[in-house]
Amino acid sequence: MDLEHVTRQVFWNVSLVWFFYTLSALAVLAFATGAYRNVSIWLKGWTGERLKNVSQSLSRVLTDGALNRKIFRGDFAAGIMHLCIMWGFIVLFIGTVLLTIHNDIVPFLFGYTYLIYSFVLDIAGVVMLTGVVLALVRRYVVKARPMHSLLDDGVILALLVVIGITGFTLEGLRLEALKPAVDDWSPIGALFARFLDSGLGGAKAWHGSLWWLHAALSLALVVYIPLSKLFHMFAAPANIYLSAEEPAVVTLEEREKLVGDFNQAQMVSLDACTKCNRCENACPSRASGEPLSPRGFVLNMKGYAKEKYGFRARFDARAKEAAAASQVGDAIEDDAGWWCTTCRACVEQCPVSISPMDVIRETRVSMMAEGRKVPPTIRDMLRTMSKYNNPWESGGSKRAAWRKNLEAKDFSQGDEAEVCYWISCVASGDVRNQEVAKAFISILRHAGVSFAHLGKEEGCCGEFVKRLGEDGLFEAIVEGNFGVFADFGISKMVTTSPHCYHTMKRDYPPLRDKLRIENAPQLEPKHHTEFIAELIAGGKLTFSRRVEKRVTFHDPCYIGRHDGLYEQPRQILRAIPGVEVVEMERSRENSFCCGGGGGRMWLESTGDERMAELRAREAAKTKADILVTACPFCMSNLHDAVKTAGFADVMEVKDIAELVAEAVVSATAYEEV
Amino acid sequence: MNIVVCVKRVPDLAEAEIVVDRSEKGIETEDLVFDINEWDNYAVEEAVLLKESIGGTVTAISLGEEDSEEVLRRGLAVGADNAILLNDRAFDGGDAFATAKALAAAIERNPFDLILTGAQAADDGYAQVGATLAEMLGIPHATLVTGLEIDGNVARVHRELEAGLEEILDVRLPAVLTIQTGINEPRYVSIAGIRRVARREIEVLGAKDLGLSGDEVGAAGSRLEMQRLFVPPATQKGEILEGSVDVTTEKLVSIFASKGWLA
Amino acid sequence: MKEILVLAEHRKGELRDITLDLLARGQQLADKLRAQQAEGELTAVVLGQDVGTFADTLSSYADRVLVVEEEAMRAFNSDAYQEALAHLIKQRRPAITLIGHTAFGIDLAPALATSLDAALATDCIEVDVEGGAFTAVRPAYGGKARMSVLLRGDVRIATIQSGSAPSPSPRATRGEIVSIDSPLAGEIAYKKFLEYADTSAGEIDITQSDIVVAVGRGIGDPKNIPIVEDLASALGGVLACSRPVVDKKWLPKARQVGISGKTVQPKLYLAVGISGAFQHVSAIKGANMVVAINKDPKAPIFRVADYGIVGDLFTVVPALREKILKAKSGK
Ligand SMILES: Cc1cc2nc3c(=O)[nH]c(=O)nc-3n(C[C@H](O)[C@H](O)[C@H](O)COP(=O)(O)OP(=O)(O)OC[C@H]3O[C@@H](n4cnc5c(N)ncnc54)[C@H](O)[C@@H]3O)c2cc1C
Ligand code: SF4
């Protein structure tokens, strides 16, 4: 036979082909029904705003989806594993589709085309099998990292292994039985053929029955896809595409018109979860022994959505009634919704761009609206907040008095300046943080910055109110604050709190536009690490003293993971003469939360060891003299934790501004502030 | 079960500075923050919990000026079905008796099974309206209630006594119960929750609507005549230690030491 | 208009302390009446069953003791009491009737006053009479202000804050004891006493300690409680608290100081972030020294404190603790 006519006889040695077609049709139907169910549940979410940056989203799909970028992060073997399974599977699937076209529509797999086809498929099969074996070994033998293996995980891997091996065996048997003149370009198939030819006489008979096993398992897999985590093959790329941008701000007014518990992108994200457990492994709340699992939360919400919007709720009258009455809060056990510090570690880790953090926040919004599941301490704080515009009872006059003592310019007293120093309610209320404010003021003075604070007009930025899901109160706070900014013509802003900074940068502008707040200025908030780094770069700070210390920097979540300011603090530290910077095991995007964000300052830990203590321990390992941070919450928590964890004698906690102030300001001037 | 719950808007007192106004009968309210009376907050929660467990309706009622709508809306947001505001110049300056009179007239217009009030109000502290109301309506009452269970037309009630003691009684309904703090955990009322009920109607009634004449209510209908409100001197007995934290704590420590407590 | 009527309060077979406050206050008024219009007498009323010994005790402090014995009044029952007392007041037309501002008086007085169309002033810390006009001073705005009120009409009732009068001294000659038939028509069917329950039992007995450090709502958050707890242990005392702290379940009821909690008589009572409501401070009367730390200079607690520090507890308490530890180790 000449090469040009080489091809494969599809359904060689298969009887009852019509039965196979019927089965296939049924499988496709089942798949379509399942997929329809899943997609129709996605559509129960409300439609968010349209993506503004399509090309960015598409490129994310390419890198994170097609190339598995985030799976490789921190776990190369996992990346290889997944890439193998994924691409092996995709190629094999395309191969099957091509074969169907060849057989039923336009025959085209002849000659070289066929040979290349058969070669590629052969390799794809090996690649996939390699991936699956790697996965099995990682999951069940070496236990590469903590994973929660459920039946579902095992079933999927087993199916893939058996389908792969039966596929090769079939090929081998076919080659063995037919002994074609020109061998297919199927090296692995040939290998199997050689292997099989020794033992088995009736290759053809074996082939006949094995074919049906292979076919049945393959069809079962197709049916299983929409019912299992395998559906992530569709949901994950969709989610990567949809979540390339942060969820849009939804105003109270908009929300009143919305039905559903999540937006559509979030509904998709619930299905995208592959249960890889990376989020849980990164979650600080989990690490401290608290009952939160971001993965668990996502899957719990997925279950809730399936109950509420699935087929049963549509067709069974009783289930329908129950579903209509069910609310997110009911699906959440006890306080589970309130443990999250909104540290964003899970978001950073998730290979398929799910944000358990935002899913959690969304459930807080629902629970807030209902009111019953709000922990009492948070409830009391929010009541205080709504009455006094700060979370710490009415001590407003005291804080104002303290601010007055700073002897800096004060907008509320009619002073004028270029930059507004937003002191933040934590820094004004807490003694340790008041020191930081003094240090920062001394730096501003030294650099000759024209600045003033808001004195008695400074309320709270409302950041944790937003994270806690009390969006209505947050809106009121934002409106009030814009009113103050407008009154004093403030747009340039600097603050020592990452929380104020982040919310003013990310949450205020869209609200300003949506709420159409009159005369509201465009804000240009800067975090003090950004600000000081610029002062240094601009030659405005002269370091007159050496600080001979070994320091390590704790990246606060809200300037780090939330806003990407990793370099600025390090630039500053390196600029201070004498300072030696060492990194902790987890730093930058892997930084470990102090436990203060997301309203957690008002929810006491029930864990074994507080997050801040875990972090203090990690810092102590670097043998640093000073644990440096740049956030008032981190300061409060770490300052305390260094004491309680027993490192008070060896390590201090300082804000980066204090180190800078020590180095630029003469000792006496610093004391005077 | 038709439940009526009486609520009042009062100033937050914990850190407030009370300044008596020129009339010497009222206080300057400008710098004060107002909220629902704490005891009433528990009463509203209890009413809604009862409704949630045994069904029925909850009507919140308040006597006060227009701003009292705020606490009524709060009640609606928690789960009350109706809200009534008794607002009339004629009600001004009333004592507990006159207040109860107006409330009784308003409550009597519709059938009711249970009336809850706070044990007392944080501002005038009479601890009197609930039981007075019961007597006017000719029904039994129990005050300082810290536990409540309804079984048919009987309320099993825990009343707080002194020194950690409680008495347990059965009270036949309809009745008035005055609620003591700590009986439940009041839920959070979000801005979204309040907005949801922003357009719900609040019935506003005056003395005439209740068939009351001007001298039955307000200052004229009161049994007490307010003569003067005043702020007593801050310290009467001891010494306020002056100085920085360092100095004051040092002084205190030497006082303790002189007593031999630091041995 | 010459008689001052005082209602004795008893529970579980014991006369309650408030009764002495009432007798002292009643005596003052009777004396005033006598001075102003030549006639004034003090009559004590005791309602209950088997209350003979109470009547004996009371007779040392009053001109007359009226005793109504009735099974239905063995335990306090506001409706039975109301009926009996209304009958007596209508019959005797006293100038004023004094009742304790207690859980008992709060339940009884308002309905009684309403049924008699009487003027009622509650929670009085002073009651005065001048030319036949009775006035009372009572706290308002959480004790931050006071109001003086005139009781209109000629049927008057006042409930008296416990501890607001000095203890009376017994008289040389005892008053007469008059037994009166129960005016109760029948059983009170709509309200039934079942039993007493003690809610404050707990692992710790704060009344036994010489030093009590109490924390109030000013602590803000349960996670801050250790700050005060540490101070208590530095002083070798126990941690106690005010009611809101218990209402919020931050500490168990066994640690609550106040009329509805425990009464304490330590050498030192240190109140941290407690405003000093009367329900709280009337239970620390027996303390040798009261010290208050509060950031509000106008907080009523400073009125009963021997020493006060005006300041933020979060700075004052740790500083104080450090100094105490230093002083202790210095020895
Ligand atoms: C029938 C009845 C029985 C009651 N029984 C009792 C009882 O047994 N015991 C009891 O305690 N109460 C009792 N109460 C309640 C009582 O009326 C008060 O509501 C209660 O005592 C107030 O507690 P508090 O002082 O802790 O709180 P608040 O009155 O809220 O006072 C908090 C204080 O903390 C101060 N503060 C806040 N922050 C700080 C800070 N950072 N540093 C320093 N100071 C700060 C504030 O200035 C304020 O003075 C009873 C009430 C009723 C009606
Ligand atoms: S944001 Fe942080 S605390 Fe919250 S679930 Fe994710 S990892 Fe855990």
Ligand code: SF4
């Ligand atoms: S949410 Fe993301 S990181 Fe977490 S288990 Fe699911 S896929 Fe993995």
